[in-house]
Amino acid sequence: LEQRLKEIEYRIPKKYPEVNFLTYKDRKRVLITGGAGFVGSHLVDRLMMEGHEVIVVDNFFTGRKRNVEHWIGHENFELIHHDIVNPLFIEVDQIYNLASPASPPHYMHNPVKTIKTNTVGTINMLGLAKRVGARVLIASTSEVYGDPEVHPQTESYWGHVNPIGPRACYDESKRVSETLAYSYGKQENVAVRVARILTRTVLVCIATMAGWCPTSSSRHSPAKTLLSVIGIMAPKRPGTPTGASEKKRKNNIYGSGKQTRSFQYVSDLVDGLIKLQNNNYSLPVNLGNPDEHTIEEFASIIHTMVGGKSHIIHKDAMEDDPQRRKPDITRANNILGWQPLVPLQQGIKKTVEYFRRELMRSKHSERN
Numbered sequence: 001l002e003q004r005l006k007e008i009e010y011r012i013p014k015k016y017p018e019v020n021f022l023t024y025k026d027r028k029r030v031l032i033t034g035g036a037g038f039v040g041s042h043l044v045d046r047l048m049m050e051g052h053e054v055i056v057v058d059n060f061f062t063g064r065k066r067n068v069e070h071w072i073g074h075e076n077f078e079l080i081h082h083d084i085v086n087p088l089f090i091e092v093d094q095i096y097n098l099a100s101p102a103s104p105p106h107y108m109h110n111p112v113k114t115i116k117t118n119t120v121g122t123i124n125m126l127g128l129a130k131r132v133g134a135r136v137l138i139a140s141t142s143e144v145y146g147d148p149e150v151h152p153q154t155e156s157y158w159g160h161v162n163p164i165g166p167r168a169c170y171d172e173s174k175r176v177s178e179t180l181a182y183s184y185g186k187q188e189n190v191a192v193r194v195a196r197i198l199t200r201t202v203l204v205c206i207a208t209m210a211g212w213c214p215t216s217s218s219r220h221s222p223a224k225t226l227l228s229v230i231g232i233m234a235p236k237r238p239g240t241p242t243g244a245s246e247k248k249r250k251n252n253i254y255g256s257g258k259q260t261r262s263f264q265y266v267s268d269l270v271d272g273l274i275k276l277q278n279n280n281y282s283l284p285v286n287l288g289n290p291d292e293h294t295i296e297e298f299a300s301i302i303h304t305m306v307g308g309k310s311h312i313i314h315k316d317a318m319e320d321d322p323q324r325r326k327p328d329i330t331r332a333n334n335i336l337g338w339q340p341l342v343p344l345q346q347g348i349k350k351t352v353e354y355f356r357r358e359l360m361r362s363k364h365s366e367r368n
């Protein structure tokens, strides 16, 4: 024990990525709820590198400590295990309220909890913002447009949502979170920003296309999951034993495959969120990539990129699955000067590389 205590006492200080230095005046205390999730953890990296103080609040429903572990112990960083359905009393300048399950299997897993998180949880964050005079950005979603009857969707479109369908727990509670934001804005003078994030970041989609139940927080996934994604997608190398890589890749397509989505890369989204938070504009803003593809086209792009044999399985359409999804981003462009910079092919390429790296890393840590 003595020896181990010595090791703790004299251990070499952990090395962190070098962060920008900000003076006290410019440095903000930023709360990110859901900061251990997929989008949140990338936002954490950006704000930490910019030199801000970042407090992550997460209940680890879909997020993982591993997504932010590289900052644990840094003087500008704090991780709090907390469920936003319960009140939280801290002092901050800005809040990014991202806490909410985001993918259908997750939000449908416990619909009542999803509703509580987006309503009671949002009230708590708005209450906190009111008490400390913080500015709060609500992560809303294109799902507020439901299965849209107008195309492309501008922010002025009120939506077409089935209030009692399987997706309603998410769609309707996100709609209420927007209503709450503007009610707190009007009644309590809370400075609010509403980002309507457009469908699925590329990484999640690749995993979905590989037939793996998407966990959007899979920034760092366990080896088994990675094996199932890469193993199925990767072409067989000459001489490798028969295994997952030799199996035909199974791409599940729900419905006809003619339904469209517009995919954006996470770094573009993070840019947009930061620009919106720091702008004076308070009405909802679509943040998405207007580059629209059918799900079939998407499957074929992935196939071309990763090679190997592919086998598409058509399954029954999901209930209330939106048929067309393409954001009108004129507002984001005019007001924030924002537009997505990473094209789909490049996003997929980066994502595939990421999965390959993670696979190597997991294999390495399994061996040791």
Ligand code: NAD
Pocket: 033, 034, 035, 036, 037, 038, 039, 040, 057, 058, 059, 060, 061, 062, 063, 064, 082, 083, 084, 085, 097, 098, 099, 100, 101, 102, 103, 117, 121, 139, 140, 141, 142, 196, 197, 198, 199, 200, 201, 215, 216, 217, 218
């Ligand atoms: P994610 O599941 O990876 O992250 C959500 C995080 O919130 C997780 O870390 C989870 O543990 C945490 N969380 C959930 N409920 C909580 C609670 N009650 N208290 C505290 N923490 C809680 O999802 P994501 O893709 O990073 O999405 C982030 C936000 O963006 C969500 O609000 C989501 O609705 C919104 N959004 C995402 C997309 C997308 O394509 N990723 C699209 C539209 C909207």
Ligand code: UDP
Pocket: 086, 087, 088, 089, 090, 123, 124, 125, 126, 127, 128, 129, 130, 131, 132
């Ligand atoms: N709240 C919170 N942190 C704060 C301030 C408020 O979690 O720093 C919670 C508070 O407990 C309440 C909710 O936010 O449940 C709404 O607060 P508000 O002051 O708007 O309303 P009230 O407390 O009057 O219901």
